[in-house]
Structures are given as C-alpha cells and as structure tokens.
Amino acid sequence: MRGSDIYDRYATGNTVPQVDSIQNVQLLGGFQNDTHTILRFSRPWSTCDEAEDLELSKDDTVRLIWAYGNSDPVGGDPMSIGYHSQRGGKSIFLSEPRFQMPLLGEDVKAWDVRSPNVTLPEDLTTIYWCKLFKIPPMPQKTHVIGYVPLISKDNIQHVHHILLYECHLPESDKYFERWIDVDGAQCFGANMPVSWRYCTSPLVAWAVGGEGNMVPENIGFPLGEEHGGATYFMMELHYDNPNLRKGVVDNSGLRVFYTENLRPVDAGILILGHKVSPMQIIPPRQHWFSTGICSSGCTAKQLPETGITIFAGILHSHLLGRNITLRHVRENKELPVVIRDLSYDFNFQEIRNLKKESTVLPGDILITECGLDSTSRTNATFGGFGTGEEMCLAFMFYYPRTELAYCASGPSTKSLFNALGIEEVYPPKGQKPGSTNEFGIDVDAETQLADGLRSGTAQNKMGKVDFVQLFRGIVVKSPAKYENRSLYDIVTSKGTWDDNDMIQRMQEIVSRGEHKETCDLKSTSRGVKLNDEASISYPEFTALPPEVNRNCFVDGGIGNGNGNGNGKENGNGNGIGNWNGNGNEIGSETGGDTEYGVWKPLPCLPQLPSCSLYRWQDRVLANRPTFF
Known part of the structure; x- marks a missing residue:
C-alpha cells in the first residue's frame, strides 16, 4: 500500500483479491506507530456494483474477514501483495453499536450465578447442564435491569449459550429448595427431576458472541414470587466439545444486575418458533424451510387488551440455520417484520435491540420462519437440544409482563405420517402407574435423589440425549413395506430420503400444512411432546x-x-x-x-x-x- 492509498477489492475463493473496476471505498484517515496501523474508511451500504461488491445489510449479520502482513507491497504495485499469515474473521451487526457497560449507581447490586465446576464428559461432543438457584434475600420488590456473561477464559470455545429460567410451581419451596445445594444435573438426562421442567420462562438469554445487555430505562424484570417474578431459577448451559478435549472443567455463568429503584413497567421474555421436538425433521441434501406459528387463538386468550410491546430479541438456530425471520400478521394483513437475520451465524447470537418497537395485540399472529441448509448432510436431522440437532426459535423481550411464556407449533403427527406414507401404527404400550401428584412429580423420589446426589451415594449420570430415540416406541402396522418397523428405523434410513416426491410433500406440510400448537404459561411443564391439543393452519393473509x-x-x-x-x-x-x-x-x-x-x-x-x-x-x- 502506497502512503495513504486504499483499494476496493474483491475475491472469489482462495485467490488474491483483485482490484475492483469501480472504486467505492473512501479513506477517511489513519495513522501508524511501532505496533499498529489504523485506517478509517467508508463504503456505501449499496454500491449497485453487483459483479464485484456485496450489498451490506443494516439488519443482518455481516461477516468480516481480515488479513495483514508486516510489509507494504513492493514498489507500490497494488497486485504485489502476498499471502498474509495473520488472518481471521468476526461476525458483527454493522449498524448497531457494540455493547458498552454503563456506569451503575450505588442502588444497583449484582447477583452471580455460576456453574459449579462442571467437568465435561470426554465422550460427548455436546451437553446441556442445568443447575438451580435461589435469589438473594430481598426485603422489597426489585427489578433486573441487565446482565453480563461470566465466561471462563480457558473455556470460551466450549460455552455456547446460557439461559436463566424462572421456576414456577405453587408452594415452590416445597419442590425447589432441596436442589439449591446440589451441583445440578444433565438437562433432560436420567437425573433431571420432573420439577425442573416447570422452569420454563427465561429471564436472561445469552449466546456466543454476546457481550451483555442493559434494558431500556423504563422497564425491568421483577424478582420474587410475591412481586410477580420468581424466587427460584434454573440456569441452563450449553457446552460444546467437538474435539472431545479432556479435563475441561468450567464455572462460567452470568452476573445479573438488579435495583430497588423500580422502573415503571415489568418486562418478560416470550419464546416463539418451531417446537423443540424430533418431529422437526430436516431431510438430507436440501434447502429446507421450517415454520413455527403463534396463532391468533393463543394471543387473543393470553395477551392483555392493550397488547404487548417487543423491544428486543435473540434469534436461535443450530448449524443448519441460514436465515430467520419473525413475521407479524394482524386482521389478515402482514405488518412490518419484527426481527430477521438473512445471514444467520450460529457462532454469533447477540441480543438485538429493535430500532422500532413492535406492538402485538390480542388476535395477532406471529410466524417464525427458518431457512436451513442440509445439502452437506447425508442423514436426516431432527429437532433437539444438541448442536447436531436443530432448533428454530425467537426469544422476544417485551413489556408489560404476562403469564405467556412459550408459543410454538410443529407439524401434526398425522400429517407427517401421511407424507412418509405411513397408514397405521400400533397403539403405544401402557406406562406403569407411579406415585406422582397433580403436577406429575414424585416428591419422595425427588427428595431421595437430591439427598443421594448431595451425599455422593447417587451417581450423576451423563449420556447422549437424542430425542429421535422417542421414535423407537412408535411401530408401524401398515403399509406392508413398513410393517413392524419403528418410526426411528424409517426416518434414520438413508433410503427413505431418496424419494423426492415424498420430500416435497413433507416440505409443504412443514411450511404450510396442519400444525399442533403449544401455548404455555409460566407454570406449564416443558417436556418433549409429540402431540398437543390445538390444531392450527398456516394463516391466509x-x-x-x-x-x-x-x-x-x-x-x-x-x-x-x-x-x-x-x-x-x-x-x-x-x-x-x-x-x-x-x-x-x-x-x-x-x-x-x-x-x-x-x-x-x-x-x-x-x-x-x-x-x-x-x-x-x-x-x-x-x-x-x-x-x-
């Protein structure tokens, strides 16, 4: 580079970047010292140079790639640049300022919730760990106003996301107090108590790439059951260990900021999208489209007359995710998109503060749409919590707070059976009766398990949680070609996905067919369900x-x-x-x-x-x- 020259370049593949025929980059200034070279430059969002430029988006994730060397081009020749060994990349939102921690007043206190030195198993590439916490003593109502992640420096590559869920049950101390001094359990694993499935409404949602967040000054999230919040919380940490690294011990978590100087309005978080279920099936070698619907019936019943206002959100998918959009429909007309990312990056899931807040009224419809790319996979992918499984979710931050916590849908079992050509299945085998109460909880068994984990007499079992295994219990009766085969055997067989006509039928059902909707309140158990009661259809609008x-x-x-x-x-x-x-x-x-x-x-x-x-x-x- 000669003096103050700067070049607009482009490249295709692993080649030397070529000088663009239309120069759209302007150098604004810069300086150099013994250790750094700083350049400040600008480029239009849209250059109209389709051949050699990419249009920059103000709403989508933008991937920056960089490389630098220790010497300038020889003789000032712009084409003489060589390979630069110092290189890397980073995903950002170009139009949004980077999070900066503000100065906090003396009224603001911090509550740290951390993983209790969890040792990652050496035989699992992904694991979800859950741990229960109780809020600090609070003599009066308080508001959570923000958080920052506390990620162990040595484990940045392993901690993918952290959620802090509110736990709601009548007489909550009866069910949750016994777990506070227990190190936790694998989420949805053999030792996860049923009572923990009543921890459904997130207070904090952090994912890789996020640096923290402070909510607007007019709202706060209440703490304490007596004040409309929760007293007990469950922290869920998603760990990745793709290389099966040994000896990884982690104590990452969150620092939650709260104050007794109350904000005018209580806020909440609503989860929207496709139900987390093995019924979310993505065939191999496809550009796939998944849809989750929050129907007018759910919003009409659960939202206040004046509606709710969405002010921020996090979009969430796994490795196949390429784009996510949350659409908004009212009285058969589509309103502006609430939030979207057409260049979704699994490794960059930052909270997005909406430039324009969206008001959702009773009777409105919210549609979460995910574009998924399975062209590089030879086996089907199923919905679930593992990194290799899939999700299609939108975590929406809103006010005023309501009881609604989760509104999602997925294709009905019947419609998926029709797409697969399954005519009839055998009735499921009956389950043994247990000594559970009206919430499905065996209090004596949970007390015994908690005592055993606390004393060390019970082993904290960890293993692969693969939700598609639920399909082993569904055995096909007809047609003859599937007779006595389990649904698991059918959908995991590579030969099943050679039928392009069947794949097209399934895509139509997934994106526009009959769905089963879950409209859950904070006190509803979250379990992996294959069927729910409400049948809905993709709306006409x-x-x-x-x-x-x-x-x-x-x-x-x-x-x-x-x-x-x-x-x-x-x-x-x-x-x-x-x-x-x-x-x-x-x-x-x-x-x-x-x-x-x-x-x-x-x-x-x-x-x-x-x-x-x-x-x-x-x-x-x-x-x-x-x-x-």
Whole structure:
C-alpha cells in the first residue's frame, strides 16, 4: 500500500483479491506507530456494483474477514501483495453499536450465578447442564435491569449459550429448595427431576458472541414470587466439545444486575418458533424451510387488551440455520417484520435491540420462519437440544409482563405420517402407574435423589440425549413395506430420503400444512411432546411486497409510473413499476390504487440486489411465499 492509498477489492475463493473496476471505498484517515496501523474508511451500504461488491445489510449479520502482513507491497504495485499469515474473521451487526457497560449507581447490586465446576464428559461432543438457584434475600420488590456473561477464559470455545429460567410451581419451596445445594444435573438426562421442567420462562438469554445487555430505562424484570417474578431459577448451559478435549472443567455463568429503584413497567421474555421436538425433521441434501406459528387463538386468550410491546430479541438456530425471520400478521394483513437475520451465524447470537418497537395485540399472529441448509448432510436431522440437532426459535423481550411464556407449533403427527406414507401404527404400550401428584412429580423420589446426589451415594449420570430415540416406541402396522418397523428405523434410513416426491410433500406440510400448537404459561411443564391439543393452519393473509433496492438504476432505471398492464416492465424506463399497479400483475388483483393487494411475488430480475435475499416463485400468492 502506497502512503495513504486504499483499494476496493474483491475475491472469489482462495485467490488474491483483485482490484475492483469501480472504486467505492473512501479513506477517511489513519495513522501508524511501532505496533499498529489504523485506517478509517467508508463504503456505501449499496454500491449497485453487483459483479464485484456485496450489498451490506443494516439488519443482518455481516461477516468480516481480515488479513495483514508486516510489509507494504513492493514498489507500490497494488497486485504485489502476498499471502498474509495473520488472518481471521468476526461476525458483527454493522449498524448497531457494540455493547458498552454503563456506569451503575450505588442502588444497583449484582447477583452471580455460576456453574459449579462442571467437568465435561470426554465422550460427548455436546451437553446441556442445568443447575438451580435461589435469589438473594430481598426485603422489597426489585427489578433486573441487565446482565453480563461470566465466561471462563480457558473455556470460551466450549460455552455456547446460557439461559436463566424462572421456576414456577405453587408452594415452590416445597419442590425447589432441596436442589439449591446440589451441583445440578444433565438437562433432560436420567437425573433431571420432573420439577425442573416447570422452569420454563427465561429471564436472561445469552449466546456466543454476546457481550451483555442493559434494558431500556423504563422497564425491568421483577424478582420474587410475591412481586410477580420468581424466587427460584434454573440456569441452563450449553457446552460444546467437538474435539472431545479432556479435563475441561468450567464455572462460567452470568452476573445479573438488579435495583430497588423500580422502573415503571415489568418486562418478560416470550419464546416463539418451531417446537423443540424430533418431529422437526430436516431431510438430507436440501434447502429446507421450517415454520413455527403463534396463532391468533393463543394471543387473543393470553395477551392483555392493550397488547404487548417487543423491544428486543435473540434469534436461535443450530448449524443448519441460514436465515430467520419473525413475521407479524394482524386482521389478515402482514405488518412490518419484527426481527430477521438473512445471514444467520450460529457462532454469533447477540441480543438485538429493535430500532422500532413492535406492538402485538390480542388476535395477532406471529410466524417464525427458518431457512436451513442440509445439502452437506447425508442423514436426516431432527429437532433437539444438541448442536447436531436443530432448533428454530425467537426469544422476544417485551413489556408489560404476562403469564405467556412459550408459543410454538410443529407439524401434526398425522400429517407427517401421511407424507412418509405411513397408514397405521400400533397403539403405544401402557406406562406403569407411579406415585406422582397433580403436577406429575414424585416428591419422595425427588427428595431421595437430591439427598443421594448431595451425599455422593447417587451417581450423576451423563449420556447422549437424542430425542429421535422417542421414535423407537412408535411401530408401524401398515403399509406392508413398513410393517413392524419403528418410526426411528424409517426416518434414520438413508433410503427413505431418496424419494423426492415424498420430500416435497413433507416440505409443504412443514411450511404450510396442519400444525399442533403449544401455548404455555409460566407454570406449564416443558417436556418433549409429540402431540398437543390445538390444531392450527398456516394463516391466509395479505403479505407485504418483497423489498426492492430503488437506489440502483439498471436498464434505463426503475420506473416510477403505475405500470399499467405490466408492472414488471413498464413505468418510466424499463425497470420496475411502482407497487400500486392498476390491475396489473404486481398490484391489486381487483385493480385500483390500494396500499395492500393480494400481492403476487415478483419474478427476480438478476440485476437487482433483492434477488440475493428472496427467491420468489412466479405466480404464487404472497400469502404463501416461497423463500428457496
């Protein structure tokens, strides 16, 4: 690099970056000393240089890659740069400021919850560890106002996410107090008590890449049952150990900040998306689309008349996740997207403070959509908690606080059976009766287990938690080709996924077919369920038109007329006519200038940046959009 020169470059694959034919980067300043070289530069969000630039997004994850060397190019030749051994990458949100811990007043106190020196097993690549805590003594109502992660320096690569759930049961001390001095248990493992499944509503949600968060000054999360919050909490830590590293001991956790100077409004967290269940099946070698619906029936019943306001969120999927969107529908019309990330990164799941808060009213519908890429896998993938399994969730931070904690859906068992060609299964075998109470909890057995874990006479068992194993208990009766085979054997067989027609039927059922909805309150047990009661369908609604970058002019420019007769071609110039087409293909079906028509998706023009975001199918109603 010569003096103050800076070059706009591009590359495809592992090649020397080429100088861009259109220079869109401007050097704003810089300096150099004995240890650092600092450059400050700018580039437009959209350069309209489709051939050699990527459009930068203000809403999506952007992956920065960097490399540097210890010497300048020889003779100032811009093409003389060699391979730089110092290199790396980082995912960021370009338009959002990095979290900075504010100065806290003397009224703010800290509550640390940490893992009790958990030793990661040497034979499991992923494990979820759960531990119960009780809030510190609090003489009056307090508000949680923020948190920061406490990640052990040596284990940064192992701690993937941490959730702190509220635990709700009548007479909570009767069920949870005995577990406070127990080191914990593997979540959903053999030793996880049933009572812990009543820890369902998250207070804090942190994931890899996050640095912490402070909530807006007008809201806070209450602590203590007598004040509308919870007294007992369960911390869930997701550990990854893909290389089966030995001797990993971890005490990571969270520092929760709270104050007695109360905020005006109590806040809560609502989990939306696809139910965490092995019924979330992603066939191999596919660009797949999963949907989870929170129906109008659930919001009408559980939300206050004035609704709730969403102010932040975390989107969550696993290794197959490529994009996640939370859509919002009211009275059969789609409202602006609540939150989305079209470049989702499993290793960067930061809380997103919404630029514009979204109000959700009773009767509204929230649709979580996940684009998944299984093209590199040869076996089916199933929903579950392991890194190799999948999720499609959105954690929404909102106010005012309600009792609703979890609203999600998934395809019905019947519809998936139809897609697989399963006609009939044998009735499930009966379970042995137990001495459980009305909450399904055997108090005596849990007391005995807690005493044993505390004294060391009971072993804390750990093993692979593979939810698809539940399918071993479902045995097919007909048709003949599946007779006496378990559902597990069928869906884990590679031959099953050679049937492309069956895969297409399953995709239609998963994305737009009959679903079973779970609408859970804070006091509802969270278990892995194959069936729930509420049957819902993908809603019919008038969708928003696809986004088009109108700053870039191609083939004569983007039309600004009504596009009469053919909104795709006409207008001033031969670009795209406006969205109010009078009876044209893009505008209202009934004609006339309307803000909302039954929009028909626009066939992608390869010149437009929006084509890299959505791949709309021609002649498909926008209330049934296809994103792949």
